[in-house]
Amino acid sequence: MADEQEPKKKSKLKWLVLVFILLLLGGGGYAAWHFYLADMLNKTEDGGSSAKKVSAEAKVSGMKGTVVPLPVFRVNLADPLGKRFIKLMVEVEAANQDVAGELETYQAPIRDAIILLLSSKSNADLATVEGKLVLKSEITDRINQILGGPKVLQVFFTDIVIQ
Template sequence: MLKWIIIAVALIALGVGGYFGYTMFFASSDDAAGEEAAQDGAGGEALEDLEGQLVPLPTFLVNLADPLGRRYLKLGVEVEVRDEEAAAALTKHEAKVKDTLLLLLSSKTYDSLSTMKAKVELKQEIADRLNQIVGNGSVLRVYITEMVIQ
C-alpha cells in the first residue's frame, strides 16, 4: 500500500512540475506571439514595419576627424525601406547617399563612436539623412552589418 502512495505522490509532483514548466517557458512565448499577431491586425503600422525591404549599401572606409588623423572607420550598412519605390529611389540617388554618408562619417571622432549610445545615435542620423534624400518616412531602420574602428 505504501508503494502505491509513493507512486501517486510522485505522479502528482511530476504533473505539477510539468504544468509549472509549461507555463513558465512555453505558454509565455505563445502569449507573446498571440499579442503580436493581434497588434499587427489592429494597428497596420506595425505590419508595415515588418514588411520592409533591405537594401545593402556599399562599405564605407573613411578617416575619422581625430586630431592626429590616424584613425579609420570601416562601416557596412543595410537600410530597411518601406517599399520597392523607396528602394528604387535609394539606388537612383546612390551618389547623393554616398556623399552624404561619407561627410557624416568623416566628421565623427573615435570618442563620438566608442559607446553603444553613440552607435545607436549614428544609426538614427544615417536614417534621418537618407530620409531627406529619398523622401520622408521611406527609410524605416538602419542596420550596421560591419563596423571596424582602427
Template sequence: MARDEQVAETEGGGKKKTFIIIGAAVAAVVILGIVAFMVMGKGDKKEAGKEGAKTEAKAEGGHGTASAGEGGGASRMLALEPFIVNIYDGQELRYLKVKVEMEMAAPMAKTEIDERLAPIRDGILVLLSAKTLHDIQDAQGKNQLKEEILLTVNKLIPPGKVAKVYFTDFVVQ
C-alpha cells in the same frame, strides 16, 4: 631470342608509363577544371542565398499582420557598399569601416534610393568623416549615428521610404 623478348617488354613498359603519365595529366586537368568551376559557381550560390533570405523575409512579413494596402508587409533590405573614412581619436587618425543596410518601408522605395545613390553615399561619407572615435565608441554613439544616417537619407529622398538603418560591419582601426 631471350634478349629480343626482354627488349620488347621494356618497350611495352615504356608505352605503359607514357599512357599512365598522359592519363594522370588528363585527370589533373579535369580535376582542376572541376575545382575552378566550383569556385566560380560559389558566387552564384551566395547571390542565390541572399535572394533566398529575401524570400524568407517576405514570407515572415506576411503572417496576417499586414493589410492588403501594404503590399503584403514585405520589407526589403538594401545593402550599401562599405564606407571607409578617416576619423580622429584625439591623438591620431584612424580608419572607420562601416557597412550600412537600410530597411525599406515599401518595396518600391529601392528604385528611388538607387536613383539617388550617389548623393546618399556622399551624405553618409560626410557625416562619418565628421565623427571622432569618442563620438562612436559606445552603443549610444552608434545608435545616434544610425539616427543621423536615417535623417541624412530622408533629406535626400521622400521621408518615410527608409524605415531603419542597420550596421552589419563596424570596424575602427
C-alpha cells in the same frame, strides 16, 4: 542579563539600518539607470520625426520593408592625428520596393551624406553603444532628407571596424 540583550538590539538595529540603506541605494540606482536609459532611447528613437516613429513601429512588429545593402564605407575619422578610420557596412530597410529603387537612383548623394557624417565623428563619438545608436538615427535622417520623406524605416550595421 540586561547587558546581554542591549548588544543584540543594537546589532539588529545596525543590520536593519544597513539593509534599509542598501535597498534605498539599489532602488535609487535602478530608477536612475532606468530613466536615463529611457531618456537616451527617446532621444534616438522619438526625436519627433515621423520616420523615427515608423522605425519604432517596425521594431515592435518586425520588419515591414525591403532590406537594401549599401556599398562599404571607409572613411577617416575626425582624429587630430588623422590616424583613425572607420569601415562600415550598412543595410537599409526601405518602406517598399519603390523606395529600394530610389535608393539605387540616389546612391551618390546618399553616399556623400554618409561619408560627410562619418568624417565628422571622432573615435570617442562612436566608441559607445549610445554613440552607434545616434549614428544610426543620423544616417536614417540624412537618407530620408535626400529621399524626401520617411521612406527608410531603419538602418542596420552589418559590419563596423574602427581603427
